[in-house]
């Protein structure tokens with residue numbers, strides 16, 4: 001049984017804006033799942049519905065088998081949430097606010113557990129500081145500590161590295177890996193492909209309220225960088241010349257097109273070598289063009305949407 | 311399953327302690343303010359005016375105003391504490407934590423309203439103690455006095471909680487106390503017995519719910535009331551039920567809490 005299973009989930013805000021349409025998604029126990037999409041795609045809406053902050057318009061969500069509506073206590077007990085916005089109680093101390101969170105989840109105080117978390121997040125020395133005296137990065141650490149205070153089985157990190165310094169980013173990734181070691185499921189949102197690639201086991205891409213694809217990271221990245229160079233030959237070929245066997249070549253269009261598949265992200269695409277090889281083999285062409293996978297289109301689209309908004 | 315078994319008491323305690331924390335952090339201000347204002351009321355009403363006003367219903371004027379003074383603070387403090395208590399996390403965004411925790415609406419209300427009521431009861435008792443410095447106190451029915459204190463504090467903290475949920479700006483937060491509660495309290499017989507009014511204004515006063523609170527509370531002190539004590543109790547309980555209904559409705563619909 002997946003730890004989170006979402007089916008037919010839709011959300012239309014009172015403004016009339018539909019932020020999510022018919023979302024189906026299963027997150028497996030113990031994985032790191034990245035929800036990747038541009039600003040306004042509906043990432044926070046999705047997370048906030050699962051956590052009980054926004055009400056769904058229709059559909060069901062089960063957390064560890066518990067319905068988030070009918071059995072909200074059992075569902076929420078499992079979840080830790082680090083929200084996108086930095087919201088903290090200015091006058092509270094770090095230690096108080098973290099203990100407060102643990103209490104909200106119905107757990108007895110556990111000084112040892114809280115100390116471990118605060119140390120792991122380099123907050124121990126600041127435990128008696130008021131939150132308003134902390135920097136933005138420190139406040140984000142506090143929010144993470146609060147989310148971990150009640151030993152959740154699932155941790156949601158909504159845009160965890162937005163506006164975060166390098167040191168915290170590294171600490172955070174180390175923490176996420178440690179959590180996965182302990183069997184905690186981590187679901188994070190981001191609009192950086194690189195970030196999803198660095199951290200996640202699986203990636204779901206969300207755009208305009210729809211999940212357009214969910215893939216293992218490795219498979220996704222393999223597909224992602226692929227591009228094809230298509231050469232229109234003067235003379236059709238019956239087979240790929242053996243001299244060029246090292247290249248990933250295929251024939252199409254009754255032997256009139258030679259298709260070369262390469263990785264745009266590799267250090268060398270091999271195009272120069274291929275063209276030299278073709279020339280040496282006496283193969284001539286009168287036109288050429290390149291094509292990218294539909295997935296690539298999606299990501300170029302993602303990046304473009306980002307730019308428009310920026 | 312019985313609710314008592316599944317109640318998340320640590321959460322109630324956490325919210326309660328968190329809310330009381332703000333009170334203690336500003337303890338000087340929280341305690342000094344009512345002491346000062348009570349003293350001022352005694353100087354103005356008790357000494358300056360009281361010396362020219364004969365006893366009301368056989369109770370010296372200085373003593374007569376004690377229940378009204380306490381009620382005045384109890385109402386305004388309950389409303390402002392409770393409304394601010396829930397409004398602030400909504401405003402600051404920290405409400406996310408309450409919404410995403412395994413807490414029932416009842417537990418949220420117990421924590422916030424419990425703390426707000428505790429604070430105003432504390433202030434009520436401080437005013438009572440301050441009064442004792444100016445007049446020899448007399449409380450005929452101490453249990454009823456405590457009963458009315460509790461009932462009023464809880465009811466108006468609930469009312470404040472509703473205001474704190476309804477308000478979408480700091481202005482609105484202060485609007486209801488300023489425009490409705492304070493006038494109703496002053497006109498509700500805090501400083502006079504409504505029986506002293508001409509018949510027309512007496513009849514109008516009976517539309518003011520605060521009259522019943524003050525009258526009942528004063529009865530607990532001096533055994534004399536403007537209106538029947540059972541009516542006072544009934545009206546207070548009715549207002550409590552209305553506030554409870556509003557809070558239940560708000561949580562059921564997620565109004566102003568969730569989008």
Ligand SMILES: Nc1ncnc2c1ncn2[C@@H]1O[C@H](COP(=O)(O)OP(=O)(O)O)[C@@H](O)[C@H]1O
Nearest residue numbers: 013015017019038039040041042043044045569
């Ligand atoms: N309370 C709301 N009322 C109306 N529209 C909203 C509300 N919250 C978010 N939206 C809209 O829903 C869309 C998705 O928002 P969000 O889930 O925050 O996206 P993301 O986290 O992917 O950036 C956005 O267009 C946003 O403007």
Ligand SMILES: [Mg+2]
Nearest residue numbers: 043044084159
């Ligand atoms: Mg977001």
